Amino acid sequence: MTDFSYVRSEMLDEKAPPSSSTGLVGWARQNLFNGVANSVLTVLSLIVIYFILAAILPWIFVPTWNGTSLQNCREILTAAGSVGEHGASGACWGVINERWQQLLFGFYPDAERWRPILAFALLFVAVIPVLFNMISRRMNWVLLLAVLGVGIMTRGGAVALVIGVAFLAAAVYVAFKMFGTSKGDRALEIAEGAKRLPNPLIFSAIFPFIAPWLLWGGSVWVPIGAALGFLIGYGVYRAFVGAIGSLGALILAVIVPIVWWLFLVGSFSSLMDSILPFGLEAVESRKFGGFMLSITIGVVAIACSLPIGIVLALGRQSDLMIVKALCVGFIEFIRGVPLITLLFVASTLLNIFLPPGTNFDIILRVLIMVTLFASAYMAEVIRGGLAALPTGQYEAADALGLDYWKAQRLIIMPQALKISIPGIVSTFIGVFKDTVLVSIIALLDPLGLNNAIRADANWNGIVWELYGFIALIFFVFCFSMSRYSMYLERKLRTDHR
Amino acid sequence: MKKTVFLGALTVAGLAAGASAAATLDDVKARGKLNCGVTTGLVGFAAPDANGHWDGFDVGVCRAVAAAVLGDAEAVEFVPTTGKTRFTALASGEIDVLARNTTWTLSRDVDLKFTFVGVNYYDGQGFMVPKGLGVSSAKELDGATVCIQTGTTTELNLADFFRANNMSYEPVPIETNAEAQQQYLAGACDVYTTDASGLAATRASFEAPADHILLPEIISKEPLGPLVRHGDNEWGDIVRWSLNALISAEELGVTSANIGEMAAAAGDNPEINRILGTEGNLGEMLGLDAGWAKAAIMAGGNYGELFEKNIGENTPIGLSRGLNAQWKDGGLIYSPPFR
Structure with a gap:
């Protein structure tokens, strides 16, 4: 026996890949220069990109931030030596410097601009527990307390300072507790009966009443009264469900709050206001403008269209003939009409049909129209999701003995909505961008203001700077929505691809 | 909000046209x-x-x-x-x-x-041309390309004026005044026509206003x-x-x-x-x-x-x-x- 073997008995160590296939060089070879055709295309693209940038960058980077008028900008540009064949060439950023606040807030009073900012910050606090489940309950409360604390402190004055500091201190305390105890310890504490913080979704539910109050101002009792309507409805349902059955109680629970909203909220809020007056300075809708207006319309339409869309989509698939006919009629009618037509209905037709002197707020009219429009599209997107579900899912739900609503809530909707996420988010983005159509009915959204700003003799003749600025901000919003939807899809990917 | 809207709509609908005047x-x-x-x-x-x-x-x-x-x-x-x-x-x-x-x-x-x-x-509809065109009257604009806002009375006035003077023109349709400024400066049209006050404001925003002239003819009445x-x-x-x-x-x-x-x-x-x-x-x-x-x-x-x-x-x-x-x-x- 010799210890001679024909087969290698030990593994060779892995070798480092050749230097031409790693790092930047490798990446470039693999992606940019793998073949003659691709190499040529890469070089051509680089040349094109170079020419585009060479044209745009010198235009963007010019020292005109403090220009006071187009004429002044041109003088600055000429002095700085950026002169093209048609005279001074370069952007005139002075217009953005002077008007960016107007583009963001429209004519909202200067002293009150903290309100939309606070509402916007609170919006994030309110939607985070809805959108991201990775943030812990305590983290959310820290956010809320911090936003409120900072918001109140910026109001100035000793009282505001004290309250603001108190909020911030509370935020720090909760944050300290949060980072001080690990997740496991906390779970143990809770298991032993330690009190948990309230669910942050409570704030999300309150936010729809806080936000309009912050934006429009007025007595605090009006939003409280409006919120009370929901409580009343719930109370009525609970009180009567035993006596007259669930359907009767449901009908009552709808009717009573509507009566309350229509006839009693007014007297309730004025009564409470005379007892305990507290409110913010009222700001008329006419003062709304710029991105604040776009975001208000966009957020309301987005937030309301999803639930309405779900209901419409279910209604369209329903076996109840009247419900189905109503839903189909609504969806097809709204989808068959351009949004701008609906806006004209809101702004001009309603003006003619409603009796003279009616004070039906124009922004509210627009909000309703845009919401209805978005809902119809949303309904179809969700119907697509419902149709994509295998029948087996419905049958399985039935087999489990679930009733209709339970089956929808636990089995059908979670899957259907997941399938429809890309469609839903494109509808959202579309709606948000469609809000600029309101400039046609003379609401001063960013595009409307753009026109108004160019009507200033100082800035007449400026085009690209304003449109570029507006486009940039729209891009930021739409791009973040799109990234969020991709995150959501990844998170919800439960199939085994 | 809700209150004012619905109450307003309801009550005023009840009173209806009574107080219209x-x-x-x-x-x-x-x-x-x-x-x-x-x-x-x-x-x-x-x-x-x-x-x-x-x-x-x-x-x-x-x-x-x-x-x-x-x-x-x-x-x-x-x-x-x-x-x-x-x-x-x-x-x-x-x-x-x-x-x-x-x-x-x-x-x-x-x-x-x-x-x-x-x-x-x-006001009245006028014409603006670059000085380099060497035109001093709108009657000399035969065959010119004209930037004109679509769907306005200016479009109709222009057609009437050229027909009455037995001239031809080539319209360059544009949507807004801002677009017109860009097109005109880029040389897409020889002439820009709109209300004279608008022309003056447009010219004022040019870098070299003196290089452009407003022709003396006013072809419409706009009180x-x-x-x-x-x-x-x-x-x-x-x-x-x-x-x-x-x-x-x-x-x-x-x-x-x-x-x-x-x-x-x-x-x-x-x-x-x-x-x-x-x-x-x-x-x-x-x-x-x-x-x-x-x-x-x-x-x-x-x-x-x-x-x-x-x-x-x-x-x-x-x-x-x-x-x-x-x-x-x-x-x-x-x-x-x-x-």
Whole structure:
């Protein structure tokens, strides 16, 4: 026996890949220069990109931030030596410097601009527990307390300072507790009966009443009264469900709050206001403008269209003939009409049909129209999701003995909505961008203001700077929505691809 | 919010058209603000500044009316309107007066049921060409490419003018004035045509305005003026005579500088006295107080001052008075007597 073997008995160590296939060089070879055709295309693209940038960058980077008028900008540009064949060439950023606040807030009073900012910050606090489940309950409360604390402190004055500091201190305390105890310890504490913080979704539910109050101002009792309507409805349902059955109680629970909203909220809020007056300075809708207006319309339409869309989509698939006919009629009618037509209905037709002197707020009219429009599209997107579900899912739900609503809530909707996420988010983005159509009915959204700003003799003749600025901000919003939807899809990917 | 909307809709729906012809003057006084429809932005005529304060020639008319009625030139709620929404806004009562460079035409006056209370600017369609083109009259424009806003009366006027003069042209359709500026500067068209005031404002925004000339021909009549609804003549009178007060003030040499002195006591000129309320009871006849015209003139100056400040020769727009000079100076601006 010799210890001679024909087969290698030990593994060779892995070798480092050749230097031409790693790092930047490798990446470039693999992606940019793998073949003659691709190499040529890469070089051509680089040349094109170079020419585009060479044209745009010198235009963007010019020292005109403090220009006071187009004429002044041109003088600055000429002095700085950026002169093209048609005279001074370069952007005139002075217009953005002077008007960016107007583009963001429209004519909202200067002293009150903290309100939309606070509402916007609170919006994030309110939607985070809805959108991201990775943030812990305590983290959310820290956010809320911090936003409120900072918001109140910026109001100035000793009282505001004290309250603001108190909020911030509370935020720090909760944050300290949060980072001080690990997740496991906390779970143990809770298991032993330690009190948990309230669910942050409570704030999300309150936010729809806080936000309009912050934006429009007025007595605090009006939003409280409006919120009370929901409580009343719930109370009525609970009180009567035993006596007259669930359907009767449901009908009552709808009717009573509507009566309350229509006839009693007014007297309730004025009564409470005379007892305990507290409110913010009222700001008329006419003062709304710029991105604040776009975001208000966009957020309301987005937030309301999803639930309405779900209901419409279910209604369209329903076996109840009247419900189905109503839903189909609504969806097809709204989808068959351009949004701008609906806006004209809101702004001009309603003006003619409603009796003279009616004070039906124009922004509210627009909000309703845009919401209805978005809902119809949303309904179809969700119907697509419902149709994509295998029948087996419905049958399985039935087999489990679930009733209709339970089956929808636990089995059908979670899957259907997941399938429809890309469609839903494109509808959202579309709606948000469609809000600029309101400039046609003379609401001063960013595009409307753009026109108004160019009507200033100082800035007449400026085009690209304003449109570029507006486009940039729209891009930021739409791009973040799109990234969020991709995150959501990844998170919800439960199939085994 | 909910409350005002629904209650408003319900209760007012109940009352319905009963109070449609209610006195606008009372409404304005009760509200404490004049709702004035203006454009969403037109150089020299109406534009908000960085603080949201509106300024311009049309805005000046609104402020004068507000001052006459309420005694405060700032008591105006400016409602921006577009060409599409302006008439419904006025007809529906959303605004009390529309001062938005609106051309006075028969159909608007009669069919749309509005009352034009006067003319504050006589405009007309003109032509702008680069100096290098070597053209000095619109009659020499045969075969030119023309930038023109689609769907406007300017388009029809242009066609009429070229046909009447037996010339041909090639239209370059554009949507907005901003687009027109870009196209014209880029050389996409030889000629840009729109209202002469708009041409002047456009030219003023060019880097080298002197390289472009406005041709002398004006091919259409565009009398622009404030208007109110049919059905409330008293209100129409107030707006009409507020505008006339501004015009008469210029004619009689009453300016915002010397008005305090002139209104302090009755002077030698009886018409000035009547306007300023130191003599007679013209204010009372209108349902206003005696100092109404004084307040209107002090709001932004007389007609000439408003013109000079917003669109006159010392502004970037640099419009000369032309047709809009006082009748004594050969223009068309003329106010009936205050008597």
